[in-house]
């Protein structure tokens with residue numbers, strides 16, 4: 113089965129945002145939008161793994177500027193095709209594990225990427241992400257909680273504790289997708305001082321870069 117997460121999201125681009133239309137998510141998404149727009153108000157934000165720009169579009173309404181990045185051109189094309197009346201969004205291909213010195217960001221946002229990072233690469237991921245913002249800069253990650261009966265069941269767990277779901281795309285292809293579900297304590301361990309907010313279906317970890 114296909115286990116390439118980058119290829120999975122490349123091929124899922126056109127159907128990706130269907131997930132945000134699920135009615136039971138509406139209350140959480142509304143709250144997450146409000147929190148993000150408040151935190152990033154007037155900030156220059158680096159968004160990693162922006163996908164099709166669902167959060168980019170929302171954060172852009174209050175941020176000073178956003179550089180939205182992703183490894184897949186197919187999702188960046190969809191994100192760039194959206195209407196940004198504020199004219200404050202730019203896009204760039206970037207790998208979350210790449211080192212990109214410089215930049216003038218004062219905040220970082222990562223939506224639904226944490227869960228797709230192997231546990232053994234999480235520290236490396238955080239070094240690469242956090243070095244992009246100065247000490248004191250706002251850092252926000254959001255991702256999924258595991259909700260029995262709603263979440264796609266975990267089909268495999270590897271020896272390191274990473275969990276995987278079997279997912280099918282509209283073209284019929286099957287993928288074994290890495291999807292980890294950190295506890296609030298685990299998140300606070302990786303992001304010292306973080307406030308972790310658990311909503312019904314999602315979590316937010318809000319920290320300041322130390």
Ligand SMILES: C[S@@+](CC[C@H](N)C(=O)[O-])C[C@H]1O[C@@H](n2cnc3c(N)ncnc32)[C@H](O)[C@@H]1O
Nearest residue numbers: 121161162163166182183184206207208223224
């Ligand atoms: C679950 S989607 C999240 C998209 C968007 N942030 C959102 O919340 O709607 C995960 C995204 O991570 C991107 N991605 C996966 N591996 C990546 C990597 N190594 N570097 C940058 N982006 C990556 C995928 O292309 C995909 O767009």
